Amino acid sequence: MNSLERVLSALSGTPPDRVPVGPFVGAAAAPLVNASLREYYTDGSVIARAQHALWQAVGHDILVTAADTYYIAEAFGLKTTYHEHALPTVVEPLLPTLEEADALRLPDPETDGRMPVYLRALEELRDRTDGQVALRGTGTGPFSLAAYLLGEQSFLTLLADLAGGERSDEDRRLLHRLLELMADTTAAFLRAQVDRGVHLAYMGDSLASAEMISPTMYREFALPYHQKVFAAVKAHAAARGRTVFTLLHICGANQPSLAACAETGADLIEIDHKVPLAEARKLAGPEVSLIGNLDPVQTLLLGTPEDVFVKARQAIREAGGAEGRFILGSGCFVPPGTPLVNLRQMVAAANAQR
Numbered sequence: 001m002n003s004l005e006r007v008l009s010a011l012s013g014t015p016p017d018r019v020p021v022g023p024f025v026g027a028a029a030a031p032l033v034n035a036s037l038r039e040y041y042t043d044g045s046v047i048a049r050a051q052h053a054l055w056q057a058v059g060h061d062i063l064v065t066a067a068d069t070y071y072i073a074e075a076f077g078l079k080t081t082y083h084e085h086a087l088p089t090v091v092e093p094l095l096p097t098l099e100e101a102d103a104l105r106l107p108d109p110e111t112d113g114r115m116p117v118y119l120r121a122l123e124e125l126r127d128r129t130d131g132q133v134a135l136r137g138t139g140t141g142p143f144s145l146a147a148y149l150l151g152e153q154s155f156l157t158l159l160a161d162l163a164g165g166e167r168s169d170e171d172r173r174l175l176h177r178l179l180e181l182m183a184d185t186t187a188a189f190l191r192a193q194v195d196r197g198v199h200l201a202y203m204g205d206s207l208a209s210a211e212m213i214s215p216t217m218y219r220e221f222a223l224p225y226h227q228k229v230f231a232a233v234k235a236h237a238a239a240r241g242r243t244v245f246t247l248l249h250i251c252g253a254n255q256p257s258l259a260a261c262a263e264t265g266a267d268l269i270e271i272d273h274k275v276p277l278a279e280a281r282k283l284a285g286p287e288v289s290l291i292g293n294l295d296p297v298q299t300l301l302l303g304t305p306e307d308v309f310v311k312a313r314q315a316i317r318e319a320g321g322a323e324g325r326f327i328l329g330s331g332c333f334v335p336p337g338t339p340l341v342n343l344r345q346m347v348a349a350a351n352a353q354r
Helices: 003-012 027-033 037-042 044-058 098-103 115-129 142-150 152-163 169-194 215-221 223-239 255-261 277-284 296-301 305-319 340-352
Strands: 062-064 079-083 086-092 134-136 200-204 245-249 268-271 289-294 326-330
Touching: 003 134, 003 326, 027 037, 027 044, 037 044, 037 079, 037 086, 044 062, 044 115, 044 340, 098 142, 098 169, 115 134, 115 169, 134 200, 142 152, 142 169, 142 223, 152 169, 152 215, 169 200, 169 215, 169 223, 200 223, 215 223, 215 255, 223 245, 255 277, 268 277, 277 289, 277 305, 289 296, 289 305, 296 305, 296 340, 305 326, 305 340, 326 340
Parallel strands: 062 134, 200 245, 245 268, 268 289, 289 326
Antiparallel strands: 079 086
């Protein structure tokens, strides 16, 4: 099997020749093509070249286009500062009040914000890899997008006030209207990626973590919009005769909301290192595939190659091996400076479990 066949087999419920390996390596690949972080997240060609170089150096099964989280929010007018050797930071929230969200309009992923950067990266990776490896796109979830536009603290305070009955029904309506627009925006971006050959339509919505909001809040303010995005992606892929799997990433110890995450329509859920894989399997159920969950810092960045090999084999066993609808990955983004030898040990551990 080649890498793409291996991934598609695992996600379809047919045991592959070995467990696929897909560490979440984004901008950490930039040094492989002598690029700064700023060059990476502003130039799709740099992303494609770096991810291709990483694949040649490591031999893993999934290439990633994701780098930062503000590229969609910028399409609405959110102002950010770019740094040569760091990811973008927000200057100030776009919306001083919730009422101002009514003036927002659906952006075009082909032209607005930095969404075109990531579409170009996907196009070039598709051409460079020629169907040999699985391509994982990028997309920020509706909950996080709304938070970026309102300001994260103001957004979470609004949720707490709504839960406590301290805000009006009109505020609740306005918030749901904003979330609806954010879901439409993310769905449009992911559909554009389907048209460019993505295999894993990824949506990250880590502010919806159980470490940030209650399971009740997740079910009202995140779950319906996650379902809407993934349903739109699947319908679009089906209409074009393409096999595309959906992937949800939410950071943290997300056990209280993990069963609800399995209701989103995601085919694959990325599991943080804080969640034991055996527990994640019980909570998510047998039909949802899992990817994870090596600790990006303590194991992949700071661990020895021997540490990585042992932890990777342990993760594969806990997840049920090649029979378990499982992809060996990292719990979140792999940090810059992570030794390539450690990433290679993930592949070695998967090969050892054949």
